[in-house]
Amino acid sequence: MEKHLTADFEEACFLVDLSNVVRRQNLGEPGLRSLRRLALVVDAAVDLARDPDLKLYLVADRSLRLGGRHEFNDPADIRLLGRWVREGLVEELGDADERILELCEMTGIPVITGDHYRDMREEFPFLQGNTDDFLEPVPAPGGTVRLAPLDMGVATAAQISRKKEESVLKKQGLLGPQRTPRSEVVRRNWRCPDRRCTVYDTRKGTLVLLPRMSRGVPTCEQHGLELLDDGPRTATVQVKLLVDGEVKDRFTLEDGSTVRVGRKPGPGGIALHGLLPDDLAARISRAHVELRVREGLVHVSDLSSFGTRRRVTSGTSGPGPWRDLPKDTARDFRAGDELELTEGVVLARSGRRFPTELAQEWQRRTPPSGEGPEAVTRMY
Template identity: 60%
Template sequence: MEDHLTTDFGAACFLVDLSNVVRNRTLGEPGLRSLRRLRLLVDAAKRLARDPDVKLYLVADASLRLGGRREFTDPADIRLLGRWVDRGLVEELPDADDRLLELCAYTGIPVITGDRFRGHRESHPWIQGNADDFLEPDVVNRNWRCAERRCTLYDTHKGSAALLPRVIGGVPHCQSHGTPLADDGPRTATVQLKLLVEGDVKARFTLEDGTTVKVGRAPGEGGISLHDLVPEHRTAGLSRAHVELRVTGGVVHVRDHSTYGTRWRSTAGKSGPGPWRKLGTAERQYHGGDELRLVEGVILARSGRRFPTELAQQWQRRRPLPPDTAGETRMY
């Protein structure tokens, strides 16, 4: 199960309200608290993302581990949870709700939770679809440095899995030391792509902002070659340079260069994947959760995580709901 946990929000497909999951007695495990419920969630996340290697970013209330030890069905769960916290695989906070909402707002990663966050709708009005209050300072595309020299929580120079800062009063703060962080320059934005062949993930690719890359059977220097990844019986309709991806200003574009055409669909809807449509030859945006069917059985999928630019565009298009709306909170 640990293979599906990540410390890198850039690799995560879902944010998970671990306290809510562990205490959710509708998930089939007996007892008040059980980590086995997380295993059931992992299996469901694999199916939802259609990714056997799906990655989850876990956030938990400190009270889950420290305040209800006797409620765990298996005492080994407490020791395992402690190891995960020590290794950074669980971000443990006095109150996980604010952090989950913060991460969702800044990264666009969907939240898995049964909590409707009714007590947080005033402090996080964007939950209600309020576009005016969503556009907060962009902490995702910047590197940050703690005043404490030994603190490496936000140091991307020592790996990509740097913690996303807490934002207090619009100012990024260190979670450990509670002090404001210094801006350490821009962080290179990246896009994650997955190649699925016959429903299985065969490879992952990362594109950086400001790049243009061709993908196909043999796209040439600088391109992503699928020749050794796609079985021979599927390569007949796969063009040498099948599609071209362009990443600029936090927006991903795709253009079809294939001989026989490419199909496109979105999988981000609440009712499941949409219908396949012709991509066409004009350049169009390639959003988080979109899939490109290059040939039958071969799909190039973009991860569900979106750039802040894309999040801003989505919220600007959405009509604000009345402030007293009492429906279920929707996480996007």
């Protein structure tokens, strides 16, 4: 197997997402992690390329070797991985995904992986709809493996947001066995015993950062201290403002709130005047739509003089057609759905379930000096 590995990616026929391959439990022997799966992938790559001297370039997360030593079927795998890292046969990084995608985009070398990289779609647009650059190792007869083309599909904005959040949860040790959030931790607020720390404090800070799990307990990343439970975390939803397809700002709303959005909707509303060019702002009503958040569900009503269009997004078929939002009738506004206030100005529901911004933080931002209480609140 080792003769097929190279320390020079320019010699490689394939890039290998080693962490993904080693952890794929549907390949080869049972168990959480095994290098035997890489050997099967090497054989499959040789067969596919019809090249007995084929070379592979391996990229791995550091946590593959150091973060789950007890999960390897054979302790010798850890020693072998360590030697490969020292000899340059494995490029080991804190997070391998970005490096793998950089190399693929730069060189065109196909990647062997089972990951769809949905959290990387904004940084690497070439992933969207890609059917050429990725191969997935799948079980084949006789305990072997074959490499099948992997259709990356087109991820929706909500799927991208949710996957990004999942990546953060994973990094913080807050994903459970079935890749579900550890709700007993993420649904609570936490406070550091060091009184100077504002990283988690909802009374002093502006963000609700997720704690890092260390030895099974929530821990402050800045001071290394065990965090104190500071009560239940307020349920929230996040709405994004897009102008000509570019995200201009995000607004986090708390459960039970009712918020109007428009050019200048009045106290407690989301004012868009200072965030939009004058020509676009002029085509939006003072109070354009109303959002009501109840038990995690968002309902939207059109209050405008100009009309509003809604586009519903399905996880399987993507965005649907634009349809007029009926007047004086509340409609569901789900993750991934969009509201077009005027051409080029869209409100979209984020897929994030645990935004870092405090609920209603946008309301607490101070208007620029010299402007009265009726002035628009600008975002910084």
